[in-house]
Amino acid sequence: MKMKKTNLAVGAISLAISSIAFANEDRSDWPSSLVMGTASQGGTYYIYGAGLANLISQELDINLGTEVTGGPAQNVSMVQMGEHDFGLTTLGPAQEAIEGKSPVMAGVEHENIRAVIPMYSSIFHYAALEQSGITSVADLEGKRLGVGPAGGTNSVYVPRILEFLGYDVTTIDGGISDQGGQIQDGLLDGFAQAGGVPLAAISQLEAQAEVNIFAYSENEIxxxxxxxxxxxxxxxxxxxxxSLDEDVPTVAMWSFVITHADAPESLVYEVVKTVMENSEAVAQIHRSAEETVAENYINNSAIPFHPGAVRWFEENGYEIPEDLKG
Structure with a gap:
């Protein structure tokens, strides 16, 4: 009996050593440090990206830092070029970049971007000072509207949306936090955002002045x-x-974390595993992060999934469409 226990102990130690060796070998092609592109300060991407990178770094014992960027369009191009290891993007700018219609790298088909995990739905909404009398999108006719940094979802889509709806609005690019202050200074009449709610810049504006927060009419939707x-x-x-005591109907665009097609499969697998299997911790990052759950992978209709992501999702019972396997 004693001999059997000894053999079992030796076997367990050998197995542990083998597992450690495998883990070390599995990480041999992982970069020593990684970067995730987020967006400008004051936006949800900035907060969400920092929290996500910190969680991944701690759980995987790696160095994943974040970098302030112009937002989704820039993030997609930075990943495509291999300048960033991960990036945060909404589906619209990603799809346009894949088709070679990126405003950052026009004419270049971004064939090397891959989806990693679902983030949350970026909700389109607007804010203006109550004293302005602006309470609807139609009221923005002839006004000056801040749309965040160039290359972001807002700066790309809000002007298109307003033009399509037939409203003549002057849209102005700029940092999210800066534009919140410009509304108070009278330099802007309103502020448009598509992001996780609450957006820090709007919450700050709301704390300092009476604010109208609104979205689209049912017909516009x-x-x-x-x-x-x-x-x-x-x-x-x-x-x-x-100031919101009831739901306000609007439209949204889903956001996903992306990486390069050449990213190590084992790295991407472990990142997906870490985020998807720690949903309670992820939800503490920001209210919108409550939507960062595996079931929401289905909201990706444009970006091929990285093989590492495909492996985790399919191992856990989620079917990835063949045309979305990168």
Whole structure:
């Protein structure tokens, strides 16, 4: 009996050593440090990206840092060029980049971007000072509207949306935090955002002044859903901002974490595993991160999944369509 216990112990130690050796070998092609592109300060991407990178770094014992960027369009191109290891993007800019229509790298088909995990639905909404009398998108006619940094989802899609709806609005690019202050200074009449709710810049504005927060009319929503397939119906949730006591119907666009097609499969697998299997910790990053759950992979209609992501999802019972396997 004693001999059997000894053999079992030796076997367990050998197995542990083999596992460690395998783990070390498995990480041999992992970069020593990695970078994730987020967006400008004051936006949800900035907060979400920092929290996600910190979680992944701690759980996998790696060095994953974040970098302030212009947002989705720039992030897609940075990943395509191999300048960033990971990036945060909405589906619209990603799809356009894949088709060679990126405003950052026009004419270059971004064939090397791959989806990693679902983030959350970026909700389109607007804010203006109550004293302006602006309470609807139609009221923005002839006004000056901040749309965040160039290359972001807002700066790309909000002007298109307003033009499609027939409103003559002057849209102005700029840092999210800066534009919140410009509204108070009278340099802007309103502020548009598509992101996780609450957006820090709007919450800050709301804490300093009386603010109207609004979105599209039902007729406008129906027209937008027909014109822009990457949009989906959504609600700006009650309580998302202090002044919202009921849901506000609007549209949204899903966000995904992306990486390069050449990223090590084992690295991407472990990143997906870490995020998807720690949903409670992820949800603490930001209210919108409650949507960062495996089931929401189905909201990806444009970006091929990285093989490492495909492996984790399919091992856990989620079927990835063949045309979305990168």
């Amino acid at each position: 129906e027209r937008l859903l027909e014109e822009f397939p990457v949009l989906s119906r959504a609600d700006l949730p009650a309580g998302g901002y202090a």
